[in-house]
Amino acid sequence: MKNIYHIVIILLAGVFSASAQQESQYSQYMYNxxxxxxxxTGSREVISALGLYRTQWVGLEGAPKTMNFSIQSPLGTHANGIGLNVVSDQIGPVKNTGAMASFAYTILGSTDVKYSFGVSGGFDNFSVDYNKVNRERMDDPYMVGTVSQFSPNVGAGFYVHADSWYVGISSPKLLKTSYFDDVKQTTYSTKSHFYLIGGYVFDLNPYLKFKPAVLTKYVSGAPLAVDVSANFMFNDKFTLGAAYRWDAAVSALAGFQITDGLMVGYGYDYETTKLGNYNSGSHEIFLRFELTGSSKSRLVTPRFF
Structure with missing residues (x-):
């Protein structure tokens, strides 16, 4: 069996070099x-908290695992918002934990359209646990224990939405950071990622809604990444859909609105690349809790996005 070190090198090459997508990957991006x-931030107009866990490429040793927690709240009477987002990514002995606080300023249009400008600021902590690596030289002074490096970052985004559609463009981390550049062999640099998201909700009948959505990701040095999804909501309670990640994976998505303020969702990815021969897919689950008592309209019809 290949040791963990070799597995990590393969994963890092595949995730960071070939695709150059260094930010966390989600199948249910329309919910977080x-x-x-x-x-x-704050566009849901209620206090909203979401927890998500993703385990990718199950069965492949050292495969990525992601935990994400976010909470947001409206601020004042002008539809502004504040929020906090915490993400932890682990790939073998490599772990990156980050926290970003965000603020959005919203301008109300002449109709039901709202324009929101958001900024965020926070930090990342990148660490490597060499105790999980099979080393050729146990006395290598650069591969002992756990080493970590802290770095600040900032992000910005623009989000426009109405009752039945939305579109947004953003870059959650604008600053480029190089880690461990004092040791050339372990240098790892992050790049700015740019996202374009959009979706529409079609009311097919009083009991059925259809929502197509798309997420486009761009980072310098990599092909454009596109996620396309289609979800159906039945009786404002049960959501069922599918997604396709261009030249990468297909996904099955499901969600259930347990109460007006509590929703649970699950996604399964099947890898369409050759990597699919070595794992049994990816699983993603989320739980969203909202204080809906402050918005009577939400008690009647939960928001689809």
Whole structure:
């Protein structure tokens, strides 16, 4: 069996070099938009908290695991918002934990359209646990224990939405950071990622809604990444859909509105690349809790986005 070190090198090459997508990947991006667009902050107009866990490429040793927690709240009477987003990514012995606080300023249009400008600021902590690596030289002074490096970052986003559609563009981390550049062999640099998201809600009948959505990701040095999804909501309670990540994976999505303020969702990815021969897919689950008592309209019809 290949040792963990070799597995990590393969994963890092695949995730960071070939695709150059260094930010966390989500199949249910339509539910945690604030993670990559601070302009979304407060747009739900209630206190909203979401917890998400993703385990990718199950069965492959050292495969990525992601935990995400976010909370947002409206601020004042002008539809502004504040929020906090915490993400932890682990790939073998490599772990990156970050926290970003966000603020969005909203301008009300002449109709039901709202324009939100968001900014965020926070930090990342990148660490490597060499105790999880099979080393050729146990006395290597650069590969002992756990080493970590802290770095600040800022992000910005623009989000426009109405009752039946939304579109947003953002970059959650604008600053480029190089880690461990005092040791050339372990240098790792992050790049700015740019996101474009959009979606529309079609009322097919009083009991059925259809929502297509798309998320486009761009980072210098990598092909454009596109996620396309289509979800159906039945009786404002049950959501069922599918998604396609261009040249990468297909996904099955499901969600259930347990109460007006509590929703649970699950996603399963099947890898369409050759990597799919070595794992049994990816699983993603989220739980969202909202204080809906401050918004009577939400008690009648939960928000689809």
């Amino acid at each position: 938009t604030m993670t990559f667009n601070p302009g979304y």
